Amino acid sequence: MRPAASSAFLSLGLIAAPAAAQQPVSPATAAMPAAVDDGDELRRTLAAERQELDRQQRALDEQRARIDRLEARLSGRGDAGTQVAQTALPPGGVPLPASPPPAPPPSAAASTASAGTQVQTVGEAPSDQRQVQVAVLSEQGGIITKAGRATVEVNFEYARADRNQVVFRGVQIPEAVLIGVFDINQSRQDVLTVGTVGRLGLTSRLEINGRLPFVYRSDKSVLAPVANPTEPNAGQLDRPVSGANIGDIDFGLRYQFTDGNNGAPYLIAGVQAVAPTGTDPFRVPRDALGNALKGATGAGFWGVTPNLTAILPSDPAVLFATLGYTYNFARTINRQIGAAFIERIAPGSQPSASAGIAIALNPRTSLSFGYAQTWALGTKTRVRALNQTTQELGDAMTAESRDLQIGRLLFGVSYRTSPTTTLNWNVEVGATDDAADVRTTLRIPFTFNAY
Numbered sequence: 001m002r003p004a005a006s007s008a009f010l011s012l013g014l015i016a017a018p019a020a021a022q023q024p025v026s027p028a029t030a031a032m033p034a035a036v037d038d039g040d041e042l043r044r045t046l047a048a049e050r051q052e053l054d055r056q057q058r059a060l061d062e063q064r065a066r067i068d069r070l071e072a073r074l075s076g077r078g079d080a081g082t083q084v085a086q087t088a089l090p091p092g093g094v095p096l097p098a099s100p101p102p103a104p105p106p107s108a109a110a111s112t113a114s115a116g117t118q119v120q121t122v123g124e125a126p127s128d129q130r131q132v133q134v135a136v137l138s139e140q141g142g143i144i145t146k147a148g149r150a151t152v153e154v155n156f157e158y159a160r161a162d163r164n165q166v167v168f169r170g171v172q173i174p175e176a177v178l179i180g181v182f183d184i185n186q187s188r189q190d191v192l193t194v195g196t197v198g199r200l201g202l203t204s205r206l207e208i209n210g211r212l213p214f215v216y217r218s219d220k221s222v223l224a225p226v227a228n229p230t231e232p233n234a235g236q237l238d239r240p241v242s243g244a245n246i247g248d249i250d251f252g253l254r255y256q257f258t259d260g261n262n263g264a265p266y267l268i269a270g271v272q273a274v275a276p277t278g279t280d281p282f283r284v285p286r287d288a289l290g291n292a293l294k295g296a297t298g299a300g301f302w303g304v305t306p307n308l309t310a311i312l313p314s315d316p317a318v319l320f321a322t323l324g325y326t327y328n329f330a331r332t333i334n335r336q337i338g339a340a341f342i343e344r345i346a347p348g349s350q351p352s353a354s355a356g357i358a359i360a361l362n363p364r365t366s367l368s369f370g371y372a373q374t375w376a377l378g379t380k381t382r383v384r385a386l387n388q389t390t391q392e393l394g395d396a397m398t399a400e401s402r403d404l405q406i407g408r409l410l411f412g413v414s415y416r417t418s419p420t421t422t423l424n425w426n427v428e429v430g431a432t433d434d435a436a437d438v439r440t441t442l443r444i445p446f447t448f449n450a451y
Contacts, residue, residue, distance in 0.1 A: 094132045094142050094266070094311055094318045094358075132318040134311070134358045135412025135424040135443075136368040143266050143311065144256040145201035150450035153197040159439040161189040187221040193247065197443075200450060205256045213247035215278060215297040243295030247278040252305075265312035265319075274303040282333050282342070290338025301347050302329040318358040320370070326350040341384045341393055348377030348403070356410055368412035368426065376404035376434075407431035408439075420447040 134142055145151055163186070195213040202208060220240045254270035278298020285293045307324035330346035356370020378400045385394035412426030424443040430436050 094134060094313055132313070132358045132360045132366045133414035133416065133422050133424060134318060134320055134356075134368055135366070135414040135426045136354075136356060136358075136370050136410040137309070137320060137322070143260075144205055144207045144254060144268065145199050145447075147201045147204045148449055148451045149201050149447055151197075151199040151445050151447045153199075153443055153445040155193075155195045155197065155441055155443040157191075157193040157195065157439065157441040159189075159191045159193075159436050161187075161436040163187050163433075187219070189220075190218045192216045195247075197445075207254045207256075208252070209254070210249065210251040212249050214245075215247035216242070216244040217295040217297055218242040219292075219295050239291055241292055241295045243279055243284070243297055245279045245297045248274050248298045249277050250274045260311075260313060265310045268309045268311070270307050270309070272305045272307070274299075274301075274305075276300050276302060282335055282337075286337060288338075290340070299347075301331055301345075303327065303347075304329075316360045318360075319356075320358065321355040322353065324352045326352070336386060339386050339388060341386050342381065343384065343396065344382045346380040348379050348401075350374055350376045354410070358412075358414075364416045366414045368410065368414070370410035371431070372408045372410055372428075374404075374406040376406060378403050404434040405432050406435045408435055421445065 193213050193215050195211055197209065197211045199207055199209040218240070219242070222239075250272050252270055252272035254268055257267040257269065258264055260266045276298050278300075279294070279296045280298060280300045281292070281296035282300055284296050287293060303326055305324050305326040307322060309322045310320065312319040327349050328347035330344060332344050333342040335342055352372065352374040354370055354372035356368060358366050358368040360366045380398055380400045382396055382398050384396050386392075387394070407430070408428040409431050410426065410428055412424065414422055414424045416422045422445060424441075424445075426441050426443075428436070428439040430438065
């Protein structure tokens with residue numbers, strides 16, 4: 001019996017063991033370690049996803065700011081978000097349309113596509129966008145100086161006029177047979193001017209400016225009457241005179257109507273006034289014949305010039321044109337000069353126009369070509385003849401001089417040495433007999449924040 005009982009108890013034990021293994025276990029007790037592990041893993045996953053989302057948001061913000069800067073540089077707006085572009089603009093420079101970002105290479109595009117939601121910058125506009133300085137617009141200037149920015153410019157100018165005239169008084173017979181008297185008149189004028197120009201942007205569209213010049217002038221004239229062919233230099237008169245003093249200052253304001261958006265030109269209207277602060281040509285000492293003994297550094301008249309300038313950027317060039325009209329105010333002189341008594345002088349008005357093109361060679365260098373024409377209307381002078389014996393004045397009469405056509409070919413070179421300084425050199429060559437032979441100017445502007 002004992003062996004049989006043992007076998008029975010053993011069989012019951014084997015049957016009871018699987019049953020005990022299949023008994024339910026308390027859920028809270030069994031799931032606690034797994035729940036702890038899953039919660040930590042979930043928190044780590046959420047933190048990693050949040051960090052990735054923040055990184056992508058920062059990348060999107062940077063890309064949006066880059067796009068805003070490109071749009072601002074393209075439109076030339078004066079918003080707060082464009083201060084970097086404004087600061088980089090050289091004095092008087094004209095921004096060209098911004099170049100689009102370069103296309104990504106195939107490898108970069110593939111890596112971007114495979115990255116899923118990961119943001120990757122594949123192109124960026126060049127930080128040194130080309131700017132064109134219109135060097136020949138020395139008087140009008142370029143686009144308006146931005147609000148709060150000031151430009152101080154130092155310029156050096158040299159002008160040379162050399163005229164030879166042959167005056168014949170007598171009778172001309174066909175086949176070049178002349179009977180009479182010849183007068184050969186030769187005059188040479190050299191003018192050196194050192195000027196200081198200031199410009200201040202009051203708003204993003206309004207600018208004031210002023211110029212103070214110091215002038216040195218040297219005039220040499222020779223009058224050689226050819227009365228005796230055997231003595232061609234008999235009676236020759238040399239009259240060299242010179243003078244140095246402050247010249248006529250000018251000042252004005254300019255207003256910019258358009259910003260050059262959507263391919264439209266910049267339109268800038270301005271008005272300049274000239275004050276007769278230089279040496280008065282009617283007050284300089286003269287000899288008995290009325291010849292000046294000292295060179296005058298001013299014109300002696302007030303003048304005002306309204307003008308309109310259009311500047312059209314067209315990569316890689318800038319087209320420009322200017323229309324102006326100078327009105328000179330008449331003045332009472334009441335002074336004897338030689339054998340005449342000058343009562344009143346009314347200088348003629350001067351309509352003018354210029355046009356040209358400036359081409360950007362690289363981000364720092366540009367060339368300018370143009371042509372300018374000024375039509376100086378005749379000057380009216382009311383004068384009385386003076387009797388040298390009795391010192392009595394004759395009847396008043398009005399004389400009007402001939403009109404002058406002053407045409408000039410323009411050429412200029414600009415080199416940007418820094419974001420705030422640009423060297424401008426331009427040359428004017430006379431294209432008509434009434435224009436000066438040559439005039440060359442070197443301008444060095446410096447720009448800074450005034451407020």
